[in-house]
Amino acid sequence: MTKNTQLATALRTATSHLFKRLRQQINTVDNLSITEITTLSNLYNHQPLFPSQMAEMVKIKAQSMSQIINKLEEAKMIVRIPSETDKRKIAVSLSAYGKEMVDQTRHERDEWLNEAIEHCLSAADKILLLQAVALMDKLIEYK
Template sequence: MSSPHTPADTTTEASSLRMATFRLARRLRSQRAVDTMSDGQFAVLAALNVHGAHTLGELADRERVTAPSMNRTVNCLEESGYLTRTPDETDRRKVNIALTDEGRAVVAETVRRRDSWLEQALAELSPQQRDLLRQAADLMREVAAR
């Protein structure tokens, strides 16, 4: 047992990493209040930017949302001119979704803006600490892919 007002045993390895992850994620999310795009919208543009064109179903699976939800998000991004829908040549039920040049530009700008706060925070750490976080990021991706 610890002090009177901290009765929870939040000291396990997993709890510590879970709480740290949620806290940093929340902090990063609050930092992007400057731009108007939602997390979900940006995640779609980022996925298209990194992995190339997707069908609607592929995007929905990747982002773990339903097809109607993804459809709404894609509609919004299409209206904004950030992506295009093109019927698939070989299977005309499918729709290929791809970034426009403007979409690519908005990804680059959003990444730049979102990362600037984190870059400043990392700059205050030692080279050893930054290297540790770099390795940790790889492990976190590995764990998340499980």
């Protein structure tokens, strides 16, 4: 294993574990899967969306997205909006309650992460972490 491969493995493992820890911090949205939470987040950032767009964003089939939409609508987190240009199409948008849940979830995760940073890292570590975030942003942009 090369040093670059070891670095890639270590980075993937660390980010995966951090992601799992952040998921554990959600107290707001009980009984939602990661795909459902991701769908809400995507709607928060890009609404309104058509179900086909939503399915593509989370890399699932349209039929599976239809089930997710039904569940989120039943939970009053989303609303369906008829298309103005094509009456056969329905777009999906967050409800006020859905937006509130995404905001609360993000707040809970940010609070936990802030507490962990304050508790676990020195001032020098925080500077290094900020630099690492900038580097991770570069990796995110790689196609």
